[in-house]
Amino acid sequence: xxGAASTRAPGRRGGLLLVAFAYAVAGAAAWxxxxxxxGLDPLWVAxxxxxxxxxxxxxxxxxxxxxxxxxxxxxxxxxxxxAWWAWGGPGDGADPLRRAVVVGLVALWAVRLTWNWMRxxxxxxxxxxxxxxxxxxxxxxxxxxxxxxxxxMPTVVVFxxxxxxxxxxxxxxxxxxxxxxLAAAVTLAAIWIEAAADRQLLRFVRSRPAKGALLTTGLWAxxxxxxxxxxxxxxxxxxxxxxxxxxxxxWWTLAGPAAMTLLFSCISLRLVTQRMLAGHPEYAERRKxxxxxxxxxxxxR
Numbered sequence: 001x002x003g004a005a006s007t008r009a010p011g012r013r014g015g016l017l018l019v020a021f022a023y024a025v026a027g028a029a030a031w032x033x034x035x036x037x038x039g040l041d042p043l044w045v046a047x048x049x050x051x052x053x054x055x056x057x058x059x060x061x062x063x064x065x066x067x068x069x070x071x072x073x074x075x076x077x078x079x080x081x082x083a084w085w086a087w088g089g090p091g092d093g094a095d096p097l098r099r100a101v102v103v104g105l106v107a108l109w110a111v112r113l114t115w116n117w118m119r120x121x122x123x124x125x126x127x128x129x130x131x132x133x134x135x136x137x138x139x140x141x142x143x144x145x146x147x148x149x150x151x152x153m154p155t156v157v158v159f160x161x162x163x164x165x166x167x168x169x170x171x172x173x174x175x176x177x178x179x180x181x182l183a184a185a186v187t188l189a190a191i192w193i194e195a196a197a198d199r200q201l202l203r204f205v206r207s208r209p210a211k212g213a214l215l216t217t218g219l220w221a222x223x224x225x226x227x228x229x230x231x232x233x234x235x236x237x238x239x240x241x242x243x244x245x246x247x248x249x250x251w252w253t254l255a256g257p258a259a260m261t262l263l264f265s266c267i268s269l270r271l272v273t274q275r276m277l278a279g280h281p282e283y284a285e286r287r288k289x290x291x292x293x294x295x296x297x298x299x300x301r
Contacts, residue, residue: 015124019069022060023076026053030080042090043166046081047159053077054155058147064124067131067146071121074154075113078162082106086169093172094245098180102168102241105187109234112191116198130271157263161235161256167249168241179244187237193219193295194230201227212280222295224286225272228264229293235260265293 034049054073061069085091086099131150138145200218209215219226235257242253269292276283289299 011123012121015121016118018064018124019060019072022057022069023072025060026056026073027080029053029056042085042170043163046084046162046166050077050081050155050159054151058151061146061151062143066124066127067150068121068127070151070154071128072114072117073151074158075110075117077155078158078165079103079107079110081162082165082169085166091169094168094170095174095176097176098174098241098245099169101176101180101184102165102238105184105191106165106238109187109191109194112195116195116202120202129275133271157259160259161238163256164235164239164242164253166242167253168238168245171242171246171249174245174247177244180241183237183240183244186240187234190230190233190237192230193233194227197226197230212282214280214282214286216286219295221290222297223291223293225264225269225293226295228268229295232257232261232264232293269293 030049030053033052034045037045037048040048054070057070057073061067082103086094086103091099131146134145134150135142197219200220201215204215223229239253239257243250246253273287273292277287291298
């Protein structure tokens with residue numbers, strides 16, 4: 001076992017270094033393109049930089065023939081965008097405590113989620129099963145499909161989620177208050193739920209369960225996808241910060257948590273359910289008794 005691990009380790013370490021280099025290049029591209037757009041509204045400057053970073057990461061995905069190179073972008077990109085809105089000039093008139101709390105919570109979520117990806121990723125040839133399915137279905141059109149559906153679409157959805165962060169870190173006038181405290185509590189709870197669910201799942205996978213076995217303990221006893229619940233709840237928690245900062249214009253920031261809810265409940269859930277039904281005979285029964293996303297006491301048989 002030790003010999004096998006040492007054989008794989010250099011490839012994994014080298015792959016992580018390569019991904020880190022890819023994201024350094026993406027960051028430089030985002031900074032350069034965002035600088036060219038500095039005359040625009042800060043929201044559009046960030047959107048332009050985000051698009052440039054996505055294109056740069058896609059170039060590395062294409063070169064390495066692995067769309068999973070993009071996976072960390074979900075949690076990496078929001079931190080510099082939130083920090084620039086808060087402290088790069090656009091947020092000079094906003095409440096400093098709210099700015100610090102929002103960016104701190106985004107960073108906490110980002111570090112935790114990125115670390116979860118790092119410890120789960122095996123090597124540069126390790127590609128998410130969903131991307132493998134898309135590759136099989138699209139054939140020679142895989143890379144255009146990957147750019148549109150697996151790179152660009154998640155970038156757009158995350159950016160919609162960050163509309164709440166933009167409002168919370170740039171809207172002037174409203175001091176930190178009770179609604180901000182509630183928003184912080186909801187966001188922290190979301191981070192904890194997602195972290196606990198991921199930790200329980202990783203421990204289950206590493207226990208080498210029997211083929212077809214299901215994780216039915218911990219948070220997974222009350223939800224088939226508690227990690228999805230944690231991720232959705234996080235974006236609603238950030239939206240509460242936007243509501244606290246800009247109650248007069250809160251309506252447009254709803255696009256973020258609404259998009260996240262639709263993504264996980266309508267797309268991610270459907271894909272995982274199809275896979276689980278095909279590979280786990282007991283999943284159909286579990287599907288009848290256990291809530292799909294929101295943790296809830298399971299129904300009796």
